[in-house]
Amino acid sequence: MLYREAGDFKTSYVADSQTFPIAFDRYRYWAILAIAFLVIPFFINDYWANAIFVPFLIYAIAAIGLNILTGYCGQVSLGTGGFMAVGAYACYKLMTSFPDVSIVIHIILAGGITAAVGAAFGLPSLRIKGFYLAVATLAAQFFLVWLFNKVSWFYNYSASGQINAPERFVAGVAVTGPNTAPWAQYMICLVFLTVCAILARNLTRGTIGRSWMAIRDMDIAAEIIGVNPLKAKLTAFAVSSFFIGISGALFFAVYLGAVEVGEAFGIQKSFLVLFMIIIGGLGSIFGSFAGAAFLVLLPVALKVIGVDVLGWPTDLVAHLNLVIVGALIMFFLIKEPHGLAQLWRLAKEKLRLWPFPY
Amino acid sequence: MKDIIEPYVTPDGRTIGGVLMDMRNITLRFGGVEAIKDISFDIREGEIRAIIGPNGAGKSSMLNVISGFYHPQEGEVWFRGQKRPPMKPFQVARLGIARTFQNIALFEGMTVLDNVMTGRLTHMKSNMLAQAIWRGKAEREEVENREKVERIIDFLEIQAIRKTPVGRLPYGLKKRVELARALAAEPKLLLLDEPMAGMNVEEKEDMSRFILDVNDEFGTTIALIEHDMGVVMDISDRVVVMDYGRKIGDGTPDEVRNNPQVIDAYLGVAHD
Numbered sequence: 104m105l106y107r108e109a110g111d112f113k114t115s116y117v118a119d120s121q122t123f124p125i126a127f128d129r130y131r132y133w134a135i136l137a138i139a140f141l142v143i144p145f146f147i148n149d150y151w152a153n154a155i156f157v158p159f160l161i162y163a164i165a166a167i168g169l170n171i172l173t174g175y176c177g178q179v180s181l182g183t184g185g186f187m188a189v190g191a192y193a194c195y196k197l198m199t200s201f202p203d204v205s206i207v208i209h210i211i212l213a214g215g216i217t218a219a220v221g222a223a224f225g226l227p228s229l230r231i232k233g234f235y236l237a238v239a240t241l242a243a244q245f246f247l248v249w250l251f252n253k254v255s256w257f258y259n260y261s262a263s264g265q266i267n268a269p270e271r272f273v274a275g276v277a278v279t280g281p282n283t284a285p286w287a288q289y290m291i292c293l294v295f296l297t298v299c300a301i302l303a304r305n306l307t308r309g310t311i312g313r314s315w316m317a318i319r320d321m322d323i324a325a326e327i328i329g330v331n332p333l334k335a336k337l338t339a340f341a342v343s344s345f346f347i348g349i350s351g352a353l354f355f356a357v358y359l360g361a362v363e364v365g366e367a368f369g370i371q372k373s374f375l376v377l378f379m380i381i382i383g384g385l386g387s388i389f390g391s392f393a394g395a396a397f398l399v400l401l402p403v404a405l406k407v408i409g410v411d412v413l414g415w416p417t418d419l420v421a422h423l424n425l426v427i428v429g430a431l432i433m434f435f436l437i438k439e440p441h442g443l444a445q446l447w448r449l450a451k452e453k454l455r456l457w458p459f460p461y
Numbered sequence: 462m463k464d465i466i467e468p469y470v471t472p473d474g475r476t477i478g479g480v481l482m483d484m485r486n487i488t489l490r491f492g493g494v495e496a497i498k499d500i501s502f503d504i505r506e507g508e509i510r511a512i513i514g515p516n517g518a519g520k521s522s523m524l525n526v527i528s529g530f531y532h533p534q535e536g537e538v539w540f541r542g543q544k545r546p547p548m549k550p551f552q553v554a555r556l557g558i559a560r561t562f563q564n565i566a567l568f569e570g571m572t573v574l575d576n577v578m579t580g581r582l583t584h585m586k587s588n589m590l591a592q593a594i595w596r597g598k599a600e601r602e603e604v605e606n607r608e609k610v611e612r613i614i615d616f617l618e619i620q621a622i623r624k625t626p627v628g629r630l631p632y633g634l635k636k637r638v639e640l641a642r643a644l645a646a647e648p649k650l651l652l653l654d655e656p657m658a659g660m661n662v663e664e665k666e667d668m669s670r671f672i673l674d675v676n677d678e679f680g681t682t683i684a685l686i687e688h689d690m691g692v693v694m695d696i697s698d699r700v701v702v703m704d705y706g707r708k709i710g711d712g713t714p715d716e717v718r719n720n721p722q723v724i725d726a727y728l729g730v731a732h733d
Contacts, residue, residue, distance in 0.1 A: 116603075116604045116607040116608065117600065117604055120603065120607070302594075305592060305593050305594065305595035306589070306593050309587075309595065309599060309603060310582060310587070310592060310603075313571070313575055313578060313582070314582060316568060316571050316579075317568050317571075317579050319568075319570065320567075320568035320569050320570050320571065321566050321567070321568055321569075323530075323550075323566060324567065325568075325579075326549070326551045327550050327551075327553075327554055327560055327566075328551075328559070328579055328580055328583075328642065328646065329551050329554035329582045329583040329646070330551055330582060331551045332551070342589075
């Protein structure tokens with residue numbers, strides 16, 4: 104009743120393979136896009152932007168990136184933080200070296216550089232799988248953080264070892280630097296997320312996405328069908344790192360403004376994004392959004408309820424957050440490996456018939 | 462081995478062409494174990510060629526040699542009149558050789574449709590950027606290939622389950638989906654590793670009918686391994702018999718049935 108697909112017939116294969124085959128979903132998608140682009144920017148303030156929206160948008164890009172690698176291609180990676188750092192430092196070097204070029208181009212180029220680095224670190228995936236690959240990417244994480252700490256060229260020899268985003272403008276509006284309006288921060292992240300999500304969705308529903316999933320589900324059968332495992336895995340690493348690099352660049356330039364690599368892009372960041380896709384749903388673009396939203400909102404919600412309403416001490420609430428996340432990870436890994444996205448699909452299947460199941 | 466290279470017409474009216482694949486003196490060793498010992502046989506265009514033999518005879522190893530998983534220490538593989546250099550399985554697939562597996566090897570997390578579409582991978586050429594944007598060539602190619610895939614889905618009568626994840630399907634249907642995926646590649650040579658293992662009589666009859674139909678309608682050359690003698694003798698044009706890595710018989714089902722060595726291998730022989 105609430106959610107119906109009866110009478111929604113397709114007359115072409117194009118219509119059948121679109122992203123939202125059910126009309127109701129399509130309307131909701133356009134409605135959400137309209138609200139995100141036309142309503143929220145006018146009401147957003149500093150608190151909402153910094154606590155919720157901007158981190159959500161940036162983490163969603165990172166989660167989409169990691170989901171392509173881990174959820175679609177089945178290659179576990181613990182190097183997300185390191186690859187975000189590559190994006191951030193690439194963006195910083197580009198911004199300071201070519202101040203006249205648009206920041207948008209810098210961010211995209213930073214993604215491209217990260218893609219190349221990611222593909223290079225993806226080379227071991229041809230020989231090793233699963234747990235051992237995870238350890239290899241962990242090595243990438245530590246190496247990259249060490250590299251950006253050690254080689255002062257990356258932070259332009261600044262005394263603090265930090266990188267600071269200079270002020271840059273898009274269409275006359277500041278999007279980085281201290282004078283950025285919350286809505287401008289929000290809009291640039293939103294545009295990048297929307298484009299990334301559409302690109303990711305198109306890639307995953309097409310030939311290349313199918314060859315990734317084939318490698319994930321059964322690599323021997325994939326090979327016999329004509330999937331070149333080298334190409335499939337390296338493109339997965341490259342595309343995944345491209346998105347993660349963009350999110351790293353945005354995280355540094357737009358969200359934080361000043362970054363110290365170990366603090367902002369440490370191993371915790373790799374785990375945070377991995378938790379997002381586990382809770383949100385492996386192998387699902389929607390799951391990347393759901394997981395990012397969940398893990399960004401959870402500490403905020405706990406703080407509002409625990410500290411502001413119930414008056415608990417702050418450290419108790421912070422620890423409670425960790426406990427809940429840990430318990431949820433275990434719950435989802437055991438009960439629902441496809442995460443919130445699968446719960447959402449099941450709810451939709453139920454809603455098709457509700458409240459008259461016969 | 463028979464030496465007639467000229468095409469001939471089978472009793473049921475199909476034309477068998479020239480030699481498509483020629484295995485010459487193949488020897489395959491795993492360490493000290495010789496899985497295949499100096500075996501030669503050919504597969505001719507348009508025929509259904511069976512490889513039979515008791516367990517451990519080396520049949521699956523032979524299929525793995527053809528599809529590029531194993532590389533024989535000695536011997537040559539000739540395909541379409543050319544000597545094939547050592548190749549990786551995905552390169553063999555691009556030559557037009559598709560196969561199914563003894564233990565089903567489908568992509569469990571994907572739908573039936575996606576599984577079969579994956580089979581068309583070697584025919585899809587649009588690059589990554591075009592696919593990311595999904596306009597023009599990529600979309601057109603997707604639709605063209607979808608049409609071909611839908612024809613195969615119709616042919617194998619799996620329309621009703623095309624959007625079902627493969628993990629939820631029963632065994633018999635999975636076998637059929639795997640056949641569909643292999644067919645989607647429009648192979649010149651289709652290898653079937655025990656396509657009827659674990660099926661009941663009715664499912665076997667269905668599968669035999671599909672194999673015959675595939676051969677008849679698409680003209681696909683088929684090489685299959687099967688244990689059910691009744692099925693093998695009924696549907697195949699020529700049979701290779703293997704035992705302990707050696708070839709002990711080769712010929713039409715009738716010839717093979719009356720071959721004393723084959724009878725010994727299957728029924729045992731009195732040692733006095």
